[in-house]
Amino acid sequence: MSGLPFYVTTPIYYVNDLPHLGHAYTTIACDALARYKRMRGYDVIFLTGTDEHGQKIERKAVAEGHSPKEYVDRITAAFRDLWGELDISNDHFIRTTDAEHVRAVQQVFQKLYDAGDIYLGSYEGWYCTPCEAFFPEAQLKEGNCPDCGRPVERLQEQSYFFRLSKYGEPLLRYIEANPGFIQPASRRHEMVNFIKGGLEDLCVSRTTFKWGIPVPFAPGHVVYVWLDALTNYLTAIGYVDDPERFERYWPADVHVVGKEIVRFHSVIWPAVLMSLGLPLPKCVFGHGWWTVEGEKMSKSKGNVIKPKEYADEFGVDALRYFVLREAPFGQDADFSRMSFIYRVNADLANDLGNLLSRTTAMINKFAGGVIPAAGEWTDLDRAIPELAGETIEKAAGAFDRLDFQEGMAQVFRLVGAANKYVDEAAPWLLARTDEGRRRLGTVLYNLAESLRIATVALSPVLTRKAAEIWTQLGLDGEPSDAGWDATRWGGLAPGIRVRRGEPVFPRFDTKAEVASVSAGKPADRPADEPAPPESDLIGIEDFARVDLRVATILEAKRVSGSDKLVKIQVDLGQERRQIVAGIARHYSPEELVGKQVVVVANLKPATLRGEVSNGMLLAASTAKDPKELSVLTLDRPIASGSKVK
Ligand code: MSP
DSSP states (O other), X not given: OOSOEEEEEEEEEESSSOOOHHHHHHHHHHHHHHHHHHHTTOEEEEEEEEEOOSHHHHHHHHHTTSOHHHHHHHHHHHHHHHHHHTTOOOSEEEETTSHHHHHHHHHHHHHHHHTTOEEEEEEEEEEETTTTEEEOGGXXXXXXXXXXXXXXXXXXXXXXXEXXXXXXXXXXXXXXXXXXXXXXXXXHHHHHHHHHTOOOOEEOEEOSOOSSOBOTTSTTOEEOHHHHHHTHHHHTXXXXXXXXXXXXXXXXXXXXXXXXXXXXXXXXXXXXXXXXXXXOOSOEEEEOOEEETTEEOOTTTTOOOOXXXXXXXXXXXXXXXXXXHSSOTTSOEEEOHHHHHHHIIIIIIIIIIHHHHHHHHHHHHHHTTBOOOOOOOOHHHHHHHHHHHHHHHHHHHHHHTTOHHHHHHHHHHHHHHHHHHHHHHOHHHHTTSHHHHHHHHHHHHHHHHHHHHHHHHHTTTOTTHHHHHHHHTTOOSOHHHHXXXXXXXXXXXXXXXXXXXSOSSOOOOOXXXXXXXXXXXXXXXXXXXXXXXXXXXXXXXXXXXXXXXXXXXXXXXXXXXXXSOEEEEEEOSSOEEEEEESOTTTOOHHHHTTOEEEEETTOOOEEETTEEEOSEEOEEEOSSOTTOEEEOBOSSOOOTTOEEO
């Protein structure tokens, strides 16, 4: 065991249902984090598993005519299988029915009791079985569960209680002293308010059903599922019988959970740990929820996304990439088949795949298939290693903060810049002259090296395709084995023979999915096509009807779910407007900001993919090569809003 320990956990999933996109999301995120940390030299324990006790599961098993154990064995297998399919690299899979876990929970219960934090009382209140949670009357919403909206049941039974109320003040102090404990900050604020609202003691045993861990000293009582479930984080690292291992990995570095269970992890769990005299986890990160085309994902709506179906159709890498790239990790996100295909096409096929294909093709054509040594350098060439250093450092910082979206956006900045560099450096022109040839090696080397570095940095997410790119670059082994240090510039040795192969990322057909977004623009006229006949000519008064103005671009953002559209805010002198332009494949949003462009200011507004466009930006393009496009800019600066005539 070398390296500092790093312990990351997913929630353990209820086995009352088959795994879906939500479960896969948390697990893929933890997997990417675990892989990244391993590459950074950490001794990682990545834990996932299943939460198998409770009334809900007991009822479900009975309804299906099975014993609870038969039932949970079947569903647990489905989780394990899916994690295998999605390349989840968990070090351990815990089940709350494991004998070791049963012992751990019983020990924990006994210790809490011995510490005077558990007492026998009588419970009368409302219980939501699907959420396995009690609610005071005042918290119910229209008489239903405040979390899931389903009916609650009135319960009256003798139960053991945990003195949660005693821990409100220490918890608030801890949260204040450790601002990184609950993340993102919005969740921390919610929890602080919740605790300040007053904590009630928690009912931690039940007597009305049997499918649970028996309370050691009280026959007929089973341990409340959440206390049972949370203890899994201790069991898995040897709480019961491997003190050395436990000492090494506890406290956990991060419990990654969905936003709906942050409360259990950042209020109940730390209070239990305080009572046990154990240190608290360093961080509880509450991520957002996926909706599907704006709707809550639910069986009754029939819109549950099955991760395996997407992985089978588009590849595991595409699924892993999409879920982590589409939205900031702490915020909610919306899933649609269309946005999935758009993103995968735009980033993986058009950007990354294209860079690989162009680079290996040019190395074959201009360097005999062998990665050349660098030759002479210009400023344009020097900018590439510089950008690689900057983007990789930022990507690492983002991955460390679990900001997967930003981490990948940084790597794709490098990929985008490398693609642009191909166009600007134009190796095919360099190959024509002696002077050019002295620089050609530099350009080809820089392209291959940028690609190699991007591949290493993306390998925690692109578990299979990164390895394929690696092979096509002529490299041996796996990018993940190269370690994060391999993202340093210069690791690529000249002289390696590339192995150009099939496109690594196929483009998926969007035509079947969507109507064209070009909003009915007439087809372009090829440059060599003759001018229109005289009858089609317009008079100056026709031209004057078009109000052309100079606009300065203030902000630019890609339109979510589209690989073509950018949403820009422009200054038109007297007013500010939003325009949506189909230039995302040709310009990055950053490049556009600050440019002075020409817009049609009196065009009827149109809505493109849900965004209102108030005008049109002018750009030139050729019909021959749809990749060629150039936005009209001004020769020298002039006031925004100036008329163009
Ligand atoms: N068994 C408890 C957790 C105990 S942890 C000690 C539980 N299980 S669960 O099966 O309901 O899984 C909840 C987790 O699934 C969420 O925290 C989240 O990680 C994930 N998701 C379920 N649906 C989701 C979405 N629609 N979107 C994103 N993730 C969600 O709660």
